Amino acid sequence: MSTVAETAHKPEHDCLLRPGSTNCAGCGMSLGLQWLDEALGENRPVMVIPACCGIVTAGKFPTTAYGVPTVAATFAAAAAVGTGVSVVQELNGDDHPVVCWAGDGGTYDIGLATISAAAERNENIIFFCYDNEIYGNTGGQRSSATPAGVRTTTTPFGKVETKKDIMSIMAAHRVPYAATLSLAHRDDFMRKLATARRTRGFRFLLMLSPCPTGWKSEPTQSVELVDYAVRSGLFPVYEVFGGTHYRINVRRDGTPVEEFTQRQRRYRGVDVDLDIVRAQIEQRWQFLETMERAFPVAEDRR
Amino acid sequence: MARALVTGNYAAGYTLSLAGESNREAMGCAVGAYPITPQTEIIETVAAYKFSKGRMVAVESEHSAMAVCIGASLAGARAFTASSSNGLAYMVENVYMAGFYRLPIVMIAVNRTLGPPWNIWTDQSDSLMLRDTGWIQLYAAAHQDLVDAILLAFRIAEDHRVLLPVLVSMDGFLVSHTSGVVELPELEQVERYLPNLDLPHRLRHEHPVTVGGMTFPHETEHHRKGMIDAMDRVPEVLREAIEEFEPVFGRRPRGAMAADFTEDAETVLIACNTMSRTLKNVIRERRKRGEKIGMIETRMFRPLIEDELRAAIGPAKRVGILDRNISPGSGGVFWREITSALQGHSDVLVQDYLVGLGGGDVTPAIINEIIDDLVTRKRAVAPIWKEVAA
Numbered sequence: 293m294s295t296v297a298e299t300a301h302k303p304e305h306d307c308l309l310r311p312g313s314t315n316c317a318g319c320g321m322s323l324g325l326q327w328l329d330e331a332l333g334e335n336r337p338v339m340v341i342p343a344c345c346g347i348v349t350a351g352k353f354p355t356t357a358y359g360v361p362t363v364a365a366t367f368a369a370a371a372a373v374g375t376g377v378s379v380v381q382e383l384n385g386d387d388h389p390v391v392c393w394a395g396d397g398g399t400y401d402i403g404l405a406t407i408s409a410a411a412e413r414n415e416n417i418i419f420f421c422y423d424n425e426i427y428g429n430t431g432g433q434r435s436s437a438t439p440a441g442v443r444t445t446t447t448p449f450g451k452v453e454t455k456k457d458i459m460s461i462m463a464a465h466r467v468p469y470a471a472t473l474s475l476a477h478r479d480d481f482m483r484k485l486a487t488a489r490r491t492r493g494f495r496f497l498l499m500l501s502p503c504p505t506g507w508k509s510e511p512t513q514s515v516e517l518v519d520y521a522v523r524s525g526l527f528p529v530y531e532v533f534g535g536t537h538y539r540i541n542v543r544r545d546g547t548p549v550e551e552f553t554q555r556q557r558r559y560r561g562v563d564v565d566l567d568i569v570r571a572q573i574e575q576r577w578q579f580l581e582t583m584e585r586a587f588p589v590a591e592d593r594r
Numbered sequence: 595m596a597r598a599l600v601t602g603n604y605a606a607g608y609t610l611s612l613a614g615e616s617n618r619e620a621m622g623c624a625v626g627a628y629p630i631t632p633q634t635e636i637i638e639t640v641a642a643y644k645f646s647k648g649r650m651v652a653v654e655s656e657h658s659a660m661a662v663c664i665g666a667s668l669a670g671a672r673a674f675t676a677s678s679s680n681g682l683a684y685m686v687e688n689v690y691m692a693g694f695y696r697l698p699i700v701m702i703a704v705n706r707t708l709g710p711p712w713n714i715w716t717d718q719s720d721s722l723m724l725r726d727t728g729w730i731q732l733y734a735a736a737h738q739d740l741v742d743a744i745l746l747a748f749r750i751a752e753d754h755r756v757l758l759p760v761l762v763s764m765d766g767f768l769v770s771h772t773s774g775v776v777e778l779p780e781l782e783q784v785e786r787y788l789p790n791l792d793l794p795h796r797l798r799h800e801h802p803v804t805v806g807g808m809t810f811p812h813e814t815e816h817h818r819k820g821m822i823d824a825m826d827r828v829p830e831v832l833r834e835a836i837e838e839f840e841p842v843f844g845r846r847p848r849g850a851m852a853a854d855f856t857e858d859a860e861t862v863l864i865a866c867n868t869m870s871r872t873l874k875n876v877i878r879e880r881r882k883r884g885e886k887i888g889m890i891e892t893r894m895f896r897p898l899i900e901d902e903l904r905a906a907i908g909p910a911k912r913v914g915i916l917d918r919n920i921s922p923g924s925g926g927v928f929w930r931e932i933t934s935a936l937q938g939h940s941d942v943l944v945q946d947y948l949v950g951l952g953g954g955d956v957t958p959a960i961i962n963e964i965i966d967d968l969v970t971r972k973r974a975v976a977p978i979w980k981e982v983a984a
Binding site (some may be wrong): 306336338340350352359360362366369375376382384405408409 | 621622624626647648649651652653654655657658659661662663664665666667668669670671673687688691797798799802803804805806807808809810813
C-alpha cells in the first residue's frame with residue numbers, strides 16, 4: 293500500500309505563481325504566469341516587475357505569491373533594473389533568465405524609452421508585456437495600447453486614436469526575437485517561450501491579456517475572447533526573428549469582429565464604427581502577409 | 595601610492611574604478627552611466643577602465659542609470675554612478691528606491707545649479723534636493739578629500755550595520771575641472787580596505803523573496819524606522835572607517851566635520867565645499883589680527899551629527915552660515931538644519947548668508963564683508979542675500 297508521501301505530487305521547485313495571488317478572476321496574467329512557469333521548467337527566472345497589477349499580484353508583505361526572486365521596479369524602469377540584474381548574472385556565469393513582466397502602461401507608455409534602450413543594447417532579458425489595453429491597476433484609464441472606440445475612465449466618449457503598434461517598434465530595434473502570444477493557442481504559446489528561452493539577447497513577448505474588470509467582460513470568457521480576437525484578425529499571432537523575418541502562426545478565419553466587441557461592455561455606449569476597425573485589420577494583415585512573403589522565416593526555424 | 599596632479603573628475607573616476615575592481619573576487623561591479631556636465635569625465639574615466647569582472651552600461655537617461663545600479667546591487671555587485679543637477683532631478687524616483695531598498699550604491703554628485711534658466715556652475719541645489727532620500731551625504735572641499743570620501747563611502751555603505759547608499763559631492767568646475775595634487779590609491783590598498791561586498795538581501799534562488807512588494811502602514815513605519823536606526827549607527831561606523839583608513843593609506847581622512855580655531859572663538863562661520871577653503875584663509879588672516887573667530891567645515895550632511903556640531907560650536911556667541919543653496923520661502927538649507935540642531939541647547943545668534951548661488955565666485959572680500967556684518971550683529975534677521983556675481 294502506498295503512503296501519501298509516495299504518491300503526492302512533489303514538484304522539483306516552488307511554482308512561479310503560488311496559490312493566493314490577488315489577481316481578479318479571469319485575469320489573463322494568472323494563466324500567462326503559469327504557462328511561463330511551465331515553459332521555463334528548471335530555468336527558474338528572476339522576475340522584474342514595474343508598478344502595475346503584476347506586482348500587486350504578489351499580495352501583501354511578508355507573504356508573496358511569487359515563488360522566484362522578484363524585484364519591484366519603478367514604473368518606467370523595469371528594463372533598466374532587469375539590465376542591472378542580467379549584467380551581474382552574466383559576470384558570474386549565472387544563466388537564470390531575467391524576465392521583465394510589465395503591463396501595457398509600463399511597456400507602450402512610460403517604459404518605452406527604457407525598453408528601447410535595453411533593446412538597442414541587446415540586453416540578455418525577456419521583456420514580457422501582458423497587454424490588457426488599459427491602466428488596469430488604477431481603475432481603467434486609456435493607454436496608447438487602448439484600441440480606438442473603447443470607453444475608458446479617461447475616454448468616457450470612446451478613444452479616438454488607434455492602438456500603438458508596439459511589435460513594429462520592437463522589430464525596428466532588430467531584436468533577436470519578438471512574438472505575440474495568445475492564451476487561446478497554448479501549443480504556439482509554449483513553443484514561442486521555448487524559442488525565447490533558447491535565444492540570447494533582447495526578447496520581446498506580447499500577450500493579449502483579458503481584464504474582465506476593465507473590459508467589463510465575463511471572467512469565464514477570457515480565453516474565448518482572446519480566441520475571437522485572434523480568429524477575427526484583431527490580434528494577429530506572429531513572430532519576428534531579428535526584426536526582419538516574419539511568420540504568421542495563426543491565420544484569421546473570417547470570424548466577425550463583433551464576436552469580440554459585443555462580449556465587452558467597454559465597447560458599449562460609444563459609436564464604434566466597426567467598418568473602420570475592419571479596415572484597420574485588413575491593413576494590418578496586408579502588412580504582415582507582405583512581410584511574411586518578402587522576408588520569410590526558414591521553415592525549420594523554431 | 596602614486597602622487598599625481600589630476601582633476602577632481604579623474605580622481606573620482608579612478609577611485610570608483612578601483613573600488614569596483616576590488617570586488618572582482620566576489621560578484622564584481624556594474625555601473626549605469628549617463629553624461630551630464632560637469633560630471634561626464636567621471637564616467638568617461640570609468641568607461642576606460644578594464645574591469646576583470648565588471649561592466650559599465652551606457653544607458654539612455656539618469657533614471658535608468660540608477661535603475662541599472664539598483665538591479666546590479668540587488669544581484670550582489672558593487673554598483674556606482676555619477677551625475678549632476680537636472681540629471682539628479684530626473685533620477686530622483688530611483689534615488690529614493692536605492693535608499694529604501696537599503697542598497698550600498700555610491701554616487702558622485704558634481705554640484706551644479708538646477709535649471710532653468712540653464713546654468714552649469716556650482717551650487718548645492720541638486721544634492722540637497724536629495725536630502726530625504728535615505729542616502730548618506732558627504733561633501734568634499736578638495737581633491738584629496740574627494741578620493742578619501744569615496745573610499746569611506748563604500749566602506750560605510752556596505753557595512754551591515756548601515757546598508758545605505760552614499761552620495762559624495764564636490765563643487766562643479768571648482769573641483770571637478772581643476773587639477774590638484776592627490777595621493778591616488780593603489781588597487782592593492784583598496785582591496786585591503788574594502789572587504790568583498792556581501793549584500794545580505796541580494797536575490798537568491800534558494801530563498802526567493804519579493805523585494806518591494808506591497809506593505810501596509812504598519813510595516814512601512816518599521817521600514818522607515820530601520821533606516822533611521824541605520825543612520826544613527828553611521829557616526830560609529832564612520833569613526834571605525836577612519837581609524838582603519840590610516841594603516842592602509844598612510845594618511846588620516848577627515849570626518850563628519852572639521853573645526854578650526856573654535857576653542858576660543860566668539861564668532862563661528864560654517865561652510866561647505868570649496869567655500870570652506872576660502873573661508874579658512876580669511877579666518878587665518880583675521881586671527882592674526884587677534885579676532886576670536888573660528889570655523890566649521892561641514893563634510894557630512896546626512897546624517898547631520900548634531901551633538902558633534904554643538905560641541906564644535908562650543909561657547910561661541912554668534913554663528914554665521916554660508917549657504918550656497920536656497921529653499922525659496924524658507925532660506926538656506928544648512929541654516930534651517932543647523933538652527934534646528936541648536937534649538938533647546940543654545941541661545942547663540944545664528945545668521946544665514948545666501949552666497950554664491952548659481953556659481954558666483956565667493957571671494958575673500960565677500961567673506962570679509964559677511965564676517966564684518968556678523969561680528970557686530972546684535973540679533974539675527976532673515977537670511978541675508980549676498981549678490982556676488984557682477
